[in-house]
Amino acid sequence: MVKRIGVLTSGGDCAGLNAAIRAIVLHADSHGWEVIGIEDGTQGLLDRPVRARRLLPDEFDGILLRRAGTILGTVSHGDPFAYPMPDGSIVDQSGRMIDGMRELAIEALICIGGDGSFRILDRLCRQAGMPLVGVPKTIDNDVYGTDAAIGFNTAVEVAVEALDRLQPTAQSHDRVMVLEVMGRDAGHIAIHAAVAGGADICLIPEISYDFGKVAEKLLAVKASGRSFALVVVAEAVKTDEGKPIAHRKPDGGIRYGGIGQWLAERIEAEVGIDCRVTVLGHVQRGAEPIAVDRVVASALGVHAVDLIASGRTGTVAVWSRRSVGELPIPEVVGRTRPVEVDDILVRTALGLGIYVGETGGGCTSP
Numbered sequence: 001m002v003k004r005i006g007v008l009t010s011g012g013d014c015a016g017l018n019a020a021i022r023a024i025v026l027h028a029d030s031h032g033w034e035v036i037g038i039e040d041g042t043q044g045l046l047d048r049p050v051r052a053r054r055l056l057p058d059e060f061d062g063i064l065l066r067r068a069g070t071i072l073g074t075v076s077h078g079d080p081f082a083y084p085m086p087d088g089s090i091v092d093q094s095g096r097m098i099d100g101m102r103e104l105a106i107e108a109l110i111c112i113g114g115d116g117s118f119r120i121l122d123r124l125c126r127q128a129g130m131p132l133v134g135v136p137k138t139i140d141n142d143v144y145g146t147d148a149a150i151g152f153n154t155a156v157e158v159a160v161e162a163l164d165r166l167q168p169t170a171q172s173h174d175r176v177m178v179l180e181v182m183g184r185d186a187g188h189i190a191i192h193a194a195v196a197g198g199a200d201i202c203l204i205p206e207i208s209y210d211f212g213k214v215a216e217k218l219l220a221v222k223a224s225g226r227s228f229a230l231v232v233v234a235e236a237v238k239t240d241e242g243k244p245i246a247h248r249k250p251d252g253g254i255r256y257g258g259i260g261q262w263l264a265e266r267i268e269a270e271v272g273i274d275c276r277v278t279v280l281g282h283v284q285r286g287a288e289p290i291a292v293d294r295v296v297a298s299a300l301g302v303h304a305v306d307l308i309a310s311g312r313t314g315t316v317a318v319w320s321r322r323s324v325g326e327l328p329i330p331e332v333v334g335r336t337r338p339v340e341v342d343d344i345l346v347r348t349a350l351g352l353g354i355y356v357g358e359t360g361g362g363c364t365s366p
């Protein structure tokens with residue numbers, strides 16, 4: 001019988017993480033289990049003393065369900081198997097992290113994270129003989145097998161709110177407003193926001209585009225008598241020559257940002273319409289979770305505990321067709337979830353007359 005489980009949040013934060021932690025703590029308590037919250041993802045297992053604390057149901061008095069961020073903290077760097085040390089060397093710290101888990105005397109672990117975190121934690125937990133369950137979260141919504149990852153719907157809501165605020169000012173000044181949204185290599189936030197926010201153009205990394213068609217669409221909007229237009233562009237969209245606009249991070253990873261500016265300058269220069277850019281950035285991550293994210297986070301948190309109780313570990317809890325289920329971790333981490341060219345959102349956008357790129361050519365793998 002399990003008596004004590006650990007939970008950590010890992011990777012970029014998003015709305016709904018506290019709601020998921022709450023669900024785990026409340027449901028574990030109903031089984032009579034203790035929950036240990038590990039601080040700052042796997043970093044808490046590496047530090048000495050190990051940084052973790054008992055999470056009590058009383059802490060979750062109603063405020064945390066609504067609060068953005070994660071009470072446990074999180075990190076999106078520091079692979080335990082290739083950990084960068086202050087002196088520049090790379091060291092395998094997996095043994096030390098496993099010792100950290102043992103010190104906490106936990107019998108199973110729940111990782112609220114994305115596919116990168118699941119991959120690392122799966123390897124670490126296999127080595128430790130520690131049962132693991134993953135709970136998917138990411139505003140990018142690119143985790144395979146789940147219709148919605150925690151945080152995605154709130155990020156879309158923020159992007160739609162931005163479009164709602166950009167539209168009146170675009171209209172007042174006869175401008176094109178370009179909204180650059182996050183999502184890394186997936187265009188889910190962009191396509192949802194474009195449909196819900198009444199955009200005229202939506203460019204996503206999965207579908208190539210022709211700048212000539214972007215210009216044509218803007219001129220057609222103008223010719224129809226409308227003086228403004230809204231454009232949504234996902235951060236990982238490349239220039240029309242296929243050049244990514246991104247910066248190399250010190251750890252070798254990619255940080256996106258700038259395609260909105262590139263597009264706006266190109267529109268002004270070649271279409272001759274006054275254009276402004278808004279880069280939403282981390283505003284999409286810090287919002288209070290909207291109802292649907294609280295629902296998904298609560299359902300996945302409860303299901304994760306049930307998976308441990310029934311011994312169905314080595315799995316990721318997923319939200320699919322308004323219900324919960326689970327998939328083996330290797331099945332999830334081996335795949336991504338891009339926007340498909342025949343996705344209902346793409347078809348809807350096309351039906352609304354939104355230019356979404358050259359859909360005839362199918363989706364490109366970013």
Ligand code: F6P
Nearest residue numbers: 012076138139140182183184256
């Ligand atoms: O994966 C979530 C995400 O917000 C991406 O959409 C974005 O590209 C990235 O994280 C930003 O990461 P960071 O918080 O490290 O700047």
